[in-house]
Amino acid sequence: MARRYVPVAAFAGLIVAIQLATLATGTGYHLTQLTMTAYYSLVTVGLCMLIGYAGQISLGHAGFFAVGGYVTAFLTTWNLNLHQGAFVSLLGNSGALVSRTDLYGGSLLTIHPWPACAAAILLAVAIAYLVGGPVLKLKGHYLAMATLGIGIIVYRIVLGTEFLGAADGISEVPGFPLPAGLVITGDAASRIPNYYLAWGLVILGMVLLLNLIHSRVGRALSAVHGAEDAAGAMGIPTARYKLNVFVLSAVFAAMAGVFLTHYNGGIGPSEAGVMKSVRYVAIVAIGGMANLWGSLSMSLVLNYLSLRGYFGTYDDTVFGVILILIMLFAPDGLLRRHLISDLKRVVSRNPVEEEAP
Amino acid sequence: MTLLSVRGVSKRFGGLQAVNDLSFDVATGAIKALIGPNGAGKTTIFNLISGFLPPDSGEIVFGGEEIHAMSSCEVAIRGMVRTFQHIRLFPKMTVLENIMVGRHVHSRAGFLAGMLNLPSTWREERRIREKSHEVMELLGIAAHAGTEAVSLAYGQQRLVEIGRALACEPKLLLLDEPAAGLNMRETNEMGGLIGGIRNMGVTVLLVEHDMSLVMKISDEVVVVSYGEKIAEDRPLAIQKNREVIRVYLGDDE
Numbered sequence: 001m002a003r004r005y006v007p008v009a010a011f012a013g014l015i016v017a018i019q020l021a022t023l024a025t026g027t028g029y030h031l032t033q034l035t036m037t038a039y040y041s042l043v044t045v046g047l048c049m050l051i052g053y054a055g056q057i058s059l060g061h062a063g064f065f066a067v068g069g070y071v072t073a074f075l076t077t078w079n080l081n082l083h084q085g086a087f088v089s090l091l092g093n094s095g096a097l098v099s100r101t102d103l104y105g106g107s108l109l110t111i112h113p114w115p116a117c118a119a120a121i122l123l124a125v126a127i128a129y130l131v132g133g134p135v136l137k138l139k140g141h142y143l144a145m146a147t148l149g150i151g152i153i154v155y156r157i158v159l160g161t162e163f164l165g166a167a168d169g170i171s172e173v174p175g176f177p178l179p180a181g182l183v184i185t186g187d188a189a190s191r192i193p194n195y196y197l198a199w200g201l202v203i204l205g206m207v208l209l210l211n212l213i214h215s216r217v218g219r220a221l222s223a224v225h226g227a228e229d230a231a232g233a234m235g236i237p238t239a240r241y242k243l244n245v246f247v248l249s250a251v252f253a254a255m256a257g258v259f260l261t262h263y264n265g266g267i268g269p270s271e272a273g274v275m276k277s278v279r280y281v282a283i284v285a286i287g288g289m290a291n292l293w294g295s296l297s298m299s300l301v302l303n304y305l306s307l308r309g310y311f312g313t314y315d316d317t318v319f320g321v322i323l324i325l326i327m328l329f330a331p332d333g334l335l336r337r338h339l340i341s342d343l344k345r346v347v348s349r350n351p352v353e354e355e356a357p
Numbered sequence: 358m359t360l361l362s363v364r365g366v367s368k369r370f371g372g373l374q375a376v377n378d379l380s381f382d383v384a385t386g387a388i389k390a391l392i393g394p395n396g397a398g399k400t401t402i403f404n405l406i407s408g409f410l411p412p413d414s415g416e417i418v419f420g421g422e423e424i425h426a427m428s429s430c431e432v433a434i435r436g437m438v439r440t441f442q443h444i445r446l447f448p449k450m451t452v453l454e455n456i457m458v459g460r461h462v463h464s465r466a467g468f469l470a471g472m473l474n475l476p477s478t479w480r481e482e483r484r485i486r487e488k489s490h491e492v493m494e495l496l497g498i499a500a501h502a503g504t505e506a507v508s509l510a511y512g513q514q515r516l517v518e519i520g521r522a523l524a525c526e527p528k529l530l531l532l533d534e535p536a537a538g539l540n541m542r543e544t545n546e547m548g549g550l551i552g553g554i555r556n557m558g559v560t561v562l563l564v565e566h567d568m569s570l571v572m573k574i575s576d577e578v579v580v581v582s583y584g585e586k587i588a589e590d591r592p593l594a595i596q597k598n599r600e601v602i603r604v605y606l607g608d609d610e
Contacts, residue, residue: 212468212472215470215471215472216471216481219450219457222447222454225449226449229429232430233430234461234525235430235434235438235525238430244468
């Protein structure tokens with residue numbers, strides 16, 4: 001139908017091609033990192049919407065990722081057998097609980113991943129609404145600092161809270177059951193379906209965001225980005241639009257947190273760290289800011305390299321340096337929109353004009 | 358019939374009384390000009406009327422509704438749209454997209470409908486495009502529809518800004534120095550355009566420095582000096598008003 005879906009099909013083709021390549025070369029184990037990359041990409045494209053299109057920075061999105069991951073991890077590992085009572089039996093009767101046996105054969109009664117996921121997303125939405133209202137009144141580096149603060153608060157809370165595992169985080173998180181017998185889990189046996197599940201989710205997210213940027217709301221967000229006062233004078237409720245897109249990007253981050261935690265079987269406080277937030281922003285920046293495809297492709301490459309350990313002990317440094325270089329030399333990002341047309345203009349420019357004093 | 362009524366409005370910035378007890382009315386269907394020497398408070402008055410600044414005292418009534426406590430967004434939704442002295446187009450958006458933003462208040466699709474690309478939004482999008490093209494045809498900028506708006510020549514950028522405002526189908530259009538930076542031919546065309554806009558049924562209130570333009574197109578002129586109204590009359594009478602001549606040219610001693 002629309003021209004915007006052509007790259008979606010091409011990207012889906014690329015995902016299939018990568019899987020076939022790992023199959024042909026017997027390197028199927030790469031799919032694990034590629035699956036994790038997919039979930040991180042979900043954070044990145046959501047953040048791209050916020051930074052690139054609406055023009056609002058957030059240095060706290062690792063916080064929303066961690067809220068999603070920790071809530072689902074805690075709820076799906078919290079043994080309610082030790083907390084029997086009226087509320088627990090009410091939960092049990094409503095089908096929100098599930099029994100299983102732990103690693104040592106003991107019996108566990110925990111909340112089912114689906115309601116846990118719902119709770120995680122709801123909490124992320126609530127936090128985003130509560131802090132977004134006041135924080136988004138700020139602009140530029142004030143907004144950056146305030147959102148940085150949100151990230152640091154979440155990090156310190158998960159690091160200092162006993163029942164969230166403190167520095168160890170939460171482990172032994174069960175898989176996330178889906179219809180048709182599919183499970184989001186890191187088991188080597190289900191590596192291929194999980195790879196497709198994760199990237200399928202990313203593609204779904206991309207379609208939703210691509211639709212959004214080509215809609216009335218997308219134009220309004222670009223208008224807010226470009227000239228907020230003029231956007232207001234056109235009847236766009238700028239504060240509400242900024243808040244909504246902030247919450248939307250927080251939902252993307254929290255969903256990624258939920259699914260990656262179930263995939264990895266656990267989550268640790270480093271996922272909430274400031275350097276994770278910086279990494280997401282760096283990827284959006286190098287991807288061209290207002291460029292969903294740029295952010296996605298850069299996320300695919302850089303997260304994969306990082307997770308495979310190519311950056312070694314310089315992992316965080318690499319992303320910090322990327323951010324600095326982009327800000328210094330290409331504030332519009334590397335893969336910015338209009339890049340091709342700009343290059344064409346440079347190439348086709350009359351050389352005489354160039355030599356003029 | 359009165360569309361806009363400014364009643365005893367004052368605004369102070371620290372020690373500066375920018376607007377002092379100002380009152381005037383704009384009749385439906387009129388072209389009214391607001392003139393005065395530099396620093397007279399004309400743009401402040403525009404900012405007060407359009408909801409960019411809250412007045413310290415006084416009231417502003419638009420279409421029978423008190424609007425002085427409203428934001429610029431709420432004022433725009435009620436049918437008052439402004440342009441800016443320093444053109445404020447949306448960068449990185451084409452001329453068409455800039456004008457399509459002007460249709461915001463006349464369309465509904467929200468975040469969910471946009472993300473899901475619901476069929477109900479298709480018709481709305483088509484109407485937004487059609488209406489935007491109509492506006493571009495009217496202003497003679499349709500040839501630049503796909504050009505990034507801020508890369509156009511100054512005079513054309515001004516047309517885009519007016520087009521964006523017209524796409525809102527306002528009841529009242531506030532033009533802040535529409536002829537600033539235009540050459541004589543362009544200024545003449547701007548005068549014709551403003552007359553055309555009024556003939557479409559849009560009431561116009563403008564701030565302008567170009568006296569020949571003001572005198573040619575306005576039905577009524579308000580003169581302000583140091584934030585106070587010193588005259589309000591028809592253009593011909595304003596030209597003969599001693600007080601107006603005094604503030605513009607100084608005393609003849």
